[in-house]
Amino acid sequence: MSAIREDFAEILKLVRPNARVLDIGCEDGELLELLTREKTVDGQGLEISPEGVAACLARGLAVVQGDGDRDLDHFPTRAFDYAILSKTLQQMREPKHVLSELLRIADQAVVSLPNFGHWKVRWALLSRGRMPETGALPDPWWSTPNIHLCTLRDFVALCDQLELRIDACAALAEGKPARPIDPRQPLENWRAETALFLLSRKTEPQTAPAAMPQQNLFGEVELPKAEAPVKKARRKR
């Protein structure tokens, strides 16, 4: 049996047994299958490619063909214990909305993303003046799916803005064991190539949990948009 991917191993450690898990961008269902086997989770996947969906079905996983950018809105509030978004937030059209949706749907979110503040990235820009191509960001600028890259500091700032609590954070690097870090430490913004966050809400959502929503045909809840209570005026870059 092949070794478990480093980020999967870390997620496996974070997830409670028997939890309800939504894996967004679950691909062929490898992580969900692992979680089902090791932690007997009640899993649901969301995957855009029909081949991925077919592979998940063959593994006996529940998977919905869909798009994280558009289809999260249709999941009911607090339907899951964990929502997992592995290395795809930076590919979303509206990462801020997606992030707030994750924590509407689930009590905790597991989010991993490449750190654009990593020293290799900074060095590539500084020394060559070209868009960086690193292990975590292997594609040239004209073919990368990453349209919303951010640094560790950027992401922490967004979490603060959305009033999210960072319950845990680990730095991931290929072939190395995960390293627990404090993402607010300026040095980590240089050192961490990829970071994995466990997030939760600081305040409970307004909508009543669990009860069946009555408002519309498909039982969705009108979600409080993340944009609603803007506390500070948005700062210019």
Place this chain on the structure above:
Amino acid sequence: MLQAIDTAWGRRSNAAMTAQGPITAGIEIGGGTWRFPTSQPLRLDSGAKLAPLEIGYKTYGRLNADKSNAVLVCHALTGDQHLASTHPVTGKPGWWDRFVGPGLFLDPERYFIICTNVVGGCMGSTGPASIDPATKAPYGLTFPVITIGDMVRAQAMLIEAMGIETLFAAIGGSMGGMQVLQWAADYPEKLFSAVVIAAAARHSAQNIAFHEVGRQAIMADPNWHQGAYLAAGVRPEKGLAVARMAAHITYLSEAALQRKFGRELQRDGLSWGFDADFQVESYLRHQGASFVDRFDANSYLYITRALDYFDLAATHGGVLAEAFIKARHVKFCVLSFSSDWLYPTPESRDVVRALNGAGCRASFAEIQTDKGHDAFFLDEPLLDQTLRGFLAAQSMARGLA
């Protein structure tokens, strides 16, 4: 009582052993007509009772000792119980023949596959062409209006009479998919898994509109005789054929029609008249003409009405998710086809959202194809792969592997 059923069961199985299709040779095939006593009427949604009730059905494979391997396949509007065996009227192979067989999606060596003719149909189940015991004449338009719920209730009666407590799976495409959704709403405790292909939770205005065209074509045929054509010794074949032609267009897609026929002519040059100049005309005429041989016009009226009345949300307080609230243990697989404009993908997505909203575990995939609604009868590798994967995984979970 139980013994009576057992004997009936045995006799019918043997009687049907003779009619085996080439593909399913070697598979245990059973079936016939299940007659419920008059004391066991079918209670209809309209409030009426239908008795005596007869159900035409077919089975493939053998029910296992703990009766845990039963699969119910629900047919579409003009389908019937001849899922994988030669059709007694047309002599053609079963409508889902390519999915039934050893090693296939529906493996009769593993599952006990049941397919019933819907109530209101014309292939052995009680329908408008059946004899009304009160008048000793065919029901015709005195047959009560039926619903998808009634079809499912009749299936549930048969399943119970067979001594099956839970279905391992209920599977269906189009109207069959709607029956599966109705099963999930009405008998969730009797379901382990559910497969819904190219269906919807309600009929749209466009769906109703096309059906109305079909019904009007039948009723405009002078041979229809206000539905009493059997007594008059005629059949409204022209009207029924036109209804089929119009409906058949909705089962295809523009791309598929174009690819298949384009503007190709039947013979060299135009006729400068109203013969079937174009191949597509000839094809539709053939579809209409061959349909009337095997289908009853009044059945067409009643079954299209049942479809039009179908609205699962409306019967659950306007919230579709409410329909599935008791089906949280059921594993669902919902599939749609990208070029299906009869029950397009958004309809399936609505079902999936409602399932998710109700807390059910549901899988959904949109199969990319240009073959339109009828793709579920056709060779679509990804459909095959998806269905096979889902059912195999569920059968592992059920301990049938």
